[in-house]
Amino acid sequence: MKNSIFKIMFVMMISTLLFNCQNDDNSNTPVTPVTPNAIDCIPVNLQNSLIAFYPFSNGSLNDASGNNYHLTNSTTASPGTDRNGNATCAFHFKKANGDYLEYVNPVFLNGFALQDFSISLWYKNENTQANSDFELLIGRDDGFHCPNTNGQWSIALYDLRKPNFGNNQFSINWDSDPPNSVSVTTSQWRHLVIISAGLNFQIFLDGESSSSFTIGPCGPTSSDIGNLFLGKYFDGYLDDVAIFNRVLTSTEINILKNLGSCCM
Numbered sequence: 111m112k113n114s115i116f117k118i119m120f121v122m123m124i125s126t127l128l129f130n131c132q133n134d135d136n137s138n139t140p141v142t143p144v145t146p147n148a149i150d151c152i153p154v155n156l157q158n159s160l161i162a163f164y165p166f167s168n169g170s171l172n173d174a175s176g177n178n179y180h181l182t183n184s185t186t187a188s189p190g191t192d193r194n195g196n197a198t199c200a201f202h203f204k205k206a207n208g209d210y211l212e213y214v215n216p217v218f219l220n221g222f223a224l225q226d227f228s229i230s231l232w233y234k235n236e237n238t239q240a241n242s243d244f245e246l247l248i249g250r251d252d253g254f255h256c257p258n259t260n261g262q263w264s265i266a267l268y269d270l271r272k273p274n275f276g277n278n279q280f281s282i283n284w285d286s287d288p289p290n291s292v293s294v295t296t297s298q299w300r301h302l303v304i305i306s307a308g309l310n311f312q313i314f315l316d317g318e319s320s321s322s323f324t325i326g327p328c329g330p331t332s333s334d335i336g337n338l339f340l341g342k343y344f345d346g347y348l349d350d351v352a353i354f355n356r357v358l359t360s361t362e363i364n365i366l367k368n369l370g371s372c373c374m
Contacts (some may be wrong), residue, residue: 152352153365153371161218164340164351165372169198169247171211172280174372177217183209187341192349192371193299199351199373205237205245205343210342219250219353220334223277228305230366234347235271236296244268245344246284247302247327247352250355251336260342262332265304267344272310273320278333278338280326282311297346300371301367303355317367319360349371 149157150167162179164171169189171181187209190202203209233247244254244266251261258268261274268274271294272284284294294300294315303314313320339346350372358366 114132114209115149119125124258133207134292149176151369151374154361156354156358156362156366159356161355162351163353165199166192166201167199167348167372167374168197169201177218177242179213179216181213181338181340183211185209185211187211188373189210190347191346192373193234194371196371196373199371200232200234200347201341202347203344205345206344207342210246211340215340216250216338217334219338222250223306223332224308226307226355228303228354229265229352230301230303230354230358230363231351232299232301232347232349232371233267234299235267235269235295236297236345236347237271238297240295242269242271243343245271245346246339246342247344247348248338248340249342250338251333252339252342254370258283258330261339262334265302267294271301273315273366275305275306275311275313276325280309280311280324280328281322282313282320284313284315284320288303299347303358303363303366305363307357313361316364317364331360 124287131172149163157158161176161371162177164173173179184201184254186207186260187201187203191197232356245259247265249261254260257276258274258281260266263277274281274283301316305312349359
């Protein structure tokens with residue numbers, strides 16, 4: 111009887127040791143980290159103000175703001191290399207091919223052009239010719255009109271690649287380069303922010319506030335019509351397009367400028 115009890119206890123002890131060893135082995139097994147959402151690269155204090163965000167991670171057109179404002183592509187626009195050398199983490203456009211990205215009937219932007227807002231994006235232009243081509247980076251509706259605007263409102267490169275923002279009433283054009291910067295016609299990655307407090311517009315290029323001039327008034331008040339377009343009539347790259355429902359501070363703009371590319 112004693113021998114039977116001893117055998118049972120021995121087997122239980124060995125089983126316990128084996129179980130603990132297996133747990134120890136499992137605890138040393140590397141755990142695959144959870145891939146963060148692209149929105150996580152936006153500072154926390156800005157996330158609640160984010161309407162839509164297009165980081166183009168791995169060529170995706172889905173927005174990372176959680177609002178499902180996903181872009182579509184019916185053209186030959188294609189993923190390209192971003193400013194940090196990550197393949198397929200930006201989007202490339204060719205004007206000759208009629209490339210653009212689109213969101214049909216963006217009711218989430220109704221009243222947008224006459225409210226406080228900010229748009230931050232990165233672009234790299236490939237057209238460096240000394241001409242006055244209008245190249246749309248982002249805007250609603252289509253059709254070039256006074257005052258230097260495409261559709262109801264637009265952010266564009268115009269008149270020797272100068273950044274421009276306009277709606278049906280007013281537009282603001284970049285008048286000169288920031289201090290100590292290269293020409294805006296040079297093909298390189300640039301950080302561009304447009305802020306609007308009512309009809310008070312301001313342009314920030316690579317963190318520097320614009321020396322600018324305003325055109326207007328001209329035409330009727332902007333209407334809530336037309337689709338949202340990115341990259342139309344544009345030769346180059348776009349990345350990390352972020353739309354906010356308030357005016358960003360200069361400090362927040364510089365934080366965005368110094369962020370790494372949001373490629374998850």
